[in-house]
Amino acid sequence: MNKYDNDLFLRAARGELTERPPVWLMRQAGRILPQYRALRAQLSGFIELVTTPDLAAEVTVQPVDELGVDAAIIFSDILVIPEALGLPYNMIEKVGPRFPEVIKSMADFKKLRPADAAPEHLGYVYDALDATKKLLNNRVPLIGFAGAPWTIFAYMVEGGGSKTFSKARAMLYREPELSHLLMERIALATAAYLKGKISHGADLIQLFDSWAGVLPPAHYEAFALRYLKLIIDELGDAVPITVFAKDARHAIPSIGKLACNVVQLDWIADPVLARSQVQGKVLQGNLDPVQLYAPLPEVERATLAMLDKFGPHHIANLGHGVYPDTPLDGVKTFVNTVKNYRYG
Numbered sequence: 504m505n506k507y508d509n510d511l512f513l514r515a516a517r518g519e520l521t522e523r524p525p526v527w528l529m530r531q532a533g534r535i536l537p538q539y540r541a542l543r544a545q546l547s548g549f550i551e552l553v554t555t556p557d558l559a560a561e562v563t564v565q566p567v568d569e570l571g572v573d574a575a576i577i578f579s580d581i582l583v584i585p586e587a588l589g590l591p592y593n594m595i596e597k598v599g600p601r602f603p604e605v606i607k608s609m610a611d612f613k614k615l616r617p618a619d620a621a622p623e624h625l626g627y628v629y630d631a632l633d634a635t636k637k638l639l640n641n642r643v644p645l646i647g648f649a650g651a652p653w654t655i656f657a658y659m660v661e662g663g664g665s666k667t668f669s670k671a672r673a674m675l676y677r678e679p680e681l682s683h684l685l686m687e688r689i690a691l692a693t694a695a696y697l698k699g700k701i702s703h704g705a706d707l708i709q710l711f712d713s714w715a716g717v718l719p720p721a722h723y724e725a726f727a728l729r730y731l732k733l734i735i736d737e738l739g740d741a742v743p744i745t746v747f748a749k750d751a752r753h754a755i756p757s758i759g760k761l762a763c764n765v766v767q768l769d770w771i772a773d774p775v776l777a778r779s780q781v782q783g784k785v786l787q788g789n790l791d792p793v794q795l796y797a798p799l800p801e802v803e804r805a806t807l808a809m810l811d812k813f814g815p816h817h818i819a820n821l822g823h824g825v826y827p828d829t830p831l832d833g834v835k836t837f838v839n840t841v842k843n844y845r846y847g
Contacts, residue, residue, distance in 0.1 A: 506641065507641050507642065507643060507644055508641060508642050508643070509573055509642060509643050510644065511523070511525040511573050512525040512527065512573040512574040512643065512644050512707075512818065513644050513706055513707065513743070515785060515816070515817070515818050516707055516743040516745070516764055516765055516785060516818065517743055517764065518764065518783075518785055518816065520815055520816075520846075521815070521846075522845060522846065523841070523842070523844050523845050523846060524810060524813070524815075524817045524818060524819045524841060524844065525573035525574065525818050525819065525841075526572055526573055526818075526819040526820070526837075526838050526841035526842060527566075527572040527573055527574040527575075527576065527646075527818075527820060528566070528570075528572065528820060528821055528824070528825045528834065528837075528838075529576075529820060529821060529823065529824040529825065530824030530825045531566040531570065531572060531576065531825060532562045532563050532565060532566055532575075532576065532578045533562075533825070533827065534827035534828075535825055535827065535829050535831055535834055536565050536566065536569055536831070537831075538565050538569070539562055539565055542558065542561065542562065546558075548594060548596065549580075549594040549596075550593075550594050552578070553578065553579055553580050553583070553627075554627045555627070556627055556630035556631040556633070556634050557631075557634050559577070559578040559579065559627075559631035559634075559635070560578075560631050560634035560635040560637075560638050561638070562578040563575050563576065563577050563578045563631070563635045563638075563645075564635060564638045564639060567639065567642060567643055570834065570835060570838050571838060571839075571842065572643070572838060573643055574643050574644050574645070574646055574706075574707070575635065575639060575643055575644070575645050575646065576645070576646040576647075576648060576709075577628070577631060577632055577635060577645060577646065577647055577648070577700075577705070578631070579628055579631065579648070580594075581648070581649060581650030581654065581655065581711060581713075582600055582650070582655070582658060583625055583628060583696075584621060584649065584650065584655050584689060584692055584693055584696060585602070585655060585658060585659050585689075586624070587616070587620075587621035587622070587623075587624040587625050587692065587696070588615045588616050588618075588621055588688065588689070588692055589614065589615050589616045590602060590604060590605075590606070590615065590659055591603070591604075592658075598663075599663060599664045600658060600663055600664065601662065601663045602658065602659065602662045602663060605659060605660055605661070605662040605670075606659050606660050606685060607660075608681075609681055609684075612681060612684060612685055612688075615688060618687075618688050618689075618691035618692040618695060619691070619692075619695055621692035621693075621695060621696055622692075622695050622696050622698075622699045625696055625699070628696075628699075628700070629699055629700070629703045632645070632647070632700060632703035632704050632705060633703055633704070635704075636703075636704040644706035644707060645704055645705055645706050646705065646706065646707050646708075646709055647697060647700035647701065647705030647707070647708050647709075648708065648709040648710070648711060649693045649696060649697055649708070649710060649711070649734075650693075650710075650711050650712075650713065651710045651711060651712035651713075651715070651727065651730075651731055651734075651746075651748070652686045652689040652690045652693065652727065652730035652731065652733075652734070653686070653712055653714065653715065653718065653723075653726060653727035653730070654711065654712050654713045654714045654715070655689045655693070656671060656682070656685055656686055656689055656726075657671040657714045657717075659685070659689075660674050660685075667717065668714055668717050672717065672718070672722075675718075675722055675726055682726060683726070686726055686729075686730045687730065687733070689730070690730040690731075690733045690734050691733070691737075693734055694733065694734045694737035694738060697734070697738060698737070698738065698741075701738070701741050701742055705742065706742055706743075707742050707743045707744070707745065707765075708738065708742055708743075708744050708745070709744075709745040709746075709747065709765075709767070710731060710734065710735075710744065710745070710746050710747065710763075711747050711749075712727060712731070712746070712747060712748040712749065712751070713749055714749075715727060715748035715749055715750060715751035715754065716748075716749055716750020716751050717750075718751070720753045720754070723748075723751055723753070723754050723757075724754075724757060727748070727751075727754075728754065728757055728758070728761070731746060731758075731761060732761055732762075735761050735762050735763055736762065740762075743764040743765060744762075744763040744764055744765070745763065745764065745765035745766070745767055745787060746758050746761060746763045746765070746766060746767065747766075747767035747769075747787075749769050749823065750769060750771075752769075752771065752772050755768075755772065755777055755780050755781060756780045756781070758781065759780055759781030759782070759783075759784055763784070764784065764785055765784065765785040765786070765787050765818060766781050766784050766785070766786055766787065767786075767787040767788050767789075767820070768786060768787065768788035768789035768822060769788065769789060769822040769823060770788070770789050770790065770791040770792065770821070770822025770823065771822070772788070772789055772822070774786060774788075774789065774809075774812050774813045774817075775812065778813075778814075784816075785816045785817065785818060786813060786816065786817050786818070787817070787818040787819075787820050788820050788821070788822050789809070789820070789821070789822040790805060790806060790809050790819075790820075790821050790822060790837065791805075791821070791822055792821045792822065792823050792824070792825055792826050792829065793826070794833075795821075795825070795829050795830065795833035795834055795836075795837055796829065796830060796833060797833070799832060799833065799836045802833050802836045802837055802840070803836055803840045806819075806836075806837050806840040806841060807840060807844065810841065810844050814846075815846055819841040821837075
């Protein structure tokens, strides 16, 4: 007997042949849904939602109810790791995250908590996972996630989002020893955190390297991939693992050598080329998120063309997270087109 009423996503992630590709969307639990906007309007802000387990669980399950996607992804934030290490952040509406304190020196690094202490400060995430599993009631699997070490490093050094991340990138050149120490601290804390997520019911782990594309290939190999590998090796084969290195298409062959199961592609990547570069892996993606703003027949046509190009061993998704003002009808057309598709 299957553990889930719908286990298509997990079967596909493990590399099994499935009758159709499963479908879910990055950022599916969010502002595209009117019920999410109604809930957010009652709260002080994003961080209150992330740190209130019952509300985070409610938001996580909304797209399963509304869209009929094949997996839920826990509503949380990648920046819980810096906060757990002792570097808190603020989420400023329409601006993004901002860190009042940043890592500039070895003295700053030494103020951080040890890596193994991080999960002690993340109980609200585990409580949200527990609450979500109850609400899902075995309907679909639950995805847990974390930011990749380079992306978290970039925020902790830069202090927020940036077009260039020049401060964070400069540290790699000027202070490689400190950079490696901080990256290792982040990676070990993230691995410990994700082990906790798995023990609280996460069925798959996705690692988001959102700022992978700002690094030159040599630095991505030396700093980013090394610590992605550390996390993946620490997790072992407890659950399938997906890696998404946005805008770092040069890194796809190297990511394919990691012990992950699924490689997410952004919307610029070519599925046929990627398939040749990461043989034996499942691919995930990669419709342009802006395609969902098109007339609905065009959304359907583009989705079918994407599915045909990927072929089997594919998890349907966008090439990035769904944008806040994306038309809900476009999202539903994308999801329903995938659900009506059949191989062979």
